[in-house]
Amino acid sequence: MAATEDRGPLAALLKAALALPILAIPARAGAVQGGEAGFTVLGYQERGLMKVTEPLFWTRLQLDDAWEIRASAAVDIVTGASPELVSNASGTPVQTLTGASVSDRRTTGDVKVTRRLGNGALSVSHAVSHENDYRSSAFGLEARYDLNDRDTSVTAGYGQSSDRVGSSIDPALDEPRHTREYLAGVTQVLSPLAVVQATIEVTRGQGWYNDPYKSTLTFHPGADLPAFAADTRPDHRNTLAWLTRYRRHFPASGGTLQAEYRYYRDDWGIRAHTLELAWQQSLGGRWALRLALRYYTQSAADFYSPLIALPQPALQSSDQRLGAFGGLSPSLRAILRLDNGLVVEATVGYVHDAAGLRAGGGGSPAFATLRAYYGLLGVSRSF
Numbered sequence: 001m002a003a004t005e006d007r008g009p010l011a012a013l014l015k016a017a018l019a020l021p022i023l024a025i026p027a028r029a030g031a032v033q034g035g036e037a038g039f040t041v042l043g044y045q046e047r048g049l050m051k052v053t054e055p056l057f058w059t060r061l062q063l064d065d066a067w068e069i070r071a072s073a074a075v076d077i078v079t080g081a082s083p084e085l086v087s088n089a090s091g092t093p094v095q096t097l098t099g100a101s102v103s104d105r106r107t108t109g110d111v112k113v114t115r116r117l118g119n120g121a122l123s124v125s126h127a128v129s130h131e132n133d134y135r136s137s138a139f140g141l142e143a144r145y146d147l148n149d150r151d152t153s154v155t156a157g158y159g160q161s162s163d164r165v166g167s168s169i170d171p172a173l174d175e176p177r178h179t180r181e182y183l184a185g186v187t188q189v190l191s192p193l194a195v196v197q198a199t200i201e202v203t204r205g206q207g208w209y210n211d212p213y214k215s216t217l218t219f220h221p222g223a224d225l226p227a228f229a230a231d232t233r234p235d236h237r238n239t240l241a242w243l244t245r246y247r248r249h250f251p252a253s254g255g256t257l258q259a260e261y262r263y264y265r266d267d268w269g270i271r272a273h274t275l276e277l278a279w280q281q282s283l284g285g286r287w288a289l290r291l292a293l294r295y296y297t298q299s300a301a302d303f304y305s306p307l308i309a310l311p312q313p314a315l316q317s318s319d320q321r322l323g324a325f326g327g328l329s330p331s332l333r334a335i336l337r338l339d340n341g342l343v344v345e346a347t348v349g350y351v352h353d354a355a356g357l358r359a360g361g362g363g364s365p366a367f368a369t370l371r372a373y374y375g376l377l378g379v380s381r382s383f
Helices: none
Strands: 032-046 050-063 067-080 083-087 094-097 102-117 120-131 134-147 152-165 175-191 194-207 215-218 227-230 236-250 255-266 271-283 287-298 325-337 342-354 370-382
Parallel strands (some): 083 215
Antiparallel strands (some): 032 370, 083 094, 134 152, 152 175, 271 287, 325 342
16 A cells, blocks of 8 residues: 555556446437547566556547547556565664565556536546455546636546455455545646646545554663564545646747646645656657656655654554655656557656655655666557
8 A cells, every 4th residue: 555645657557447437428429439549558666676567458438529438447466575574673773575475466447427518527437446455446526617718727526435455464454444535726828838737636534544564673772572563553644735737838949848846745744745847859740759857755754763662652654655755756758659540658767765865854764765667668549
């Protein structure tokens, strides 16, 4: 389970699609006027840790001028080793890894149906996810309204999910988690060459947030026995995320500046900033290259500690994803567009997370540097 906000390369992939939700398609809208479909494979490899392979299929169908369906389906195949225990038996806190036999498989799917209504649109979505120790079902509603000859668009959304958390090492564990999400956003066309978008998302979560696979072992001087603590977190998590995107095209050079900033905070004490700058350059009529650099920094959760304090606190986690650290992630994408509507995309990227990369310094000393590589290959076609 992800302990902090989604920010890695895997989070950029679409979720998957299973069934049509509440909104029904009328019989007169049965003719498919057009759309597109694609297949993508993601590979992600952490140095000495986890390896993830994710094939993904997605499609978009246009049914007359009023209806649109978007859907996707994916499978995550996870293997490798994972941090399990933080212990100071050697004098300083270090992570102990599981054996390299960790294996898991996650299937996920989602579908989104949109109905255009004059200057607006209403969307209904449904998503499911299932793995050995985690099940999730979610739905969402989204409304959009266009103003000023569509130079301005405002969006509002609501979603909720119901999850069940289990554990492969504790078959008796089956705990609930419920989350509600609220979203508001605006997109503004600044000129024929520039657009800006801002969204605010608020979530309210209640239920089981402990990680059943992580624990802490601390040897205190003079103590007869070491202190042991299972990962114990609050039974709620409330978050706020503000995202701003800016796009500016430069016709003379054939390039587009892409900038994004995201601020995140939660009631666990984490404050995070993400900044990404990218330049997409057209090379003739077929090729384009996109070079990007993302920087991420976060503070530690209030209850994060690689050592167990005395007296032992009620809440304590040594999961380093809850610590203070920063990260850099450069990436390069190549895009090829063919005359028959086929589009081929290939992306390679690198992730480097370290305590010393936190903005202003003060990263968690026990944070073990993470290095990972990822690649993505996708093919899509319009019809």
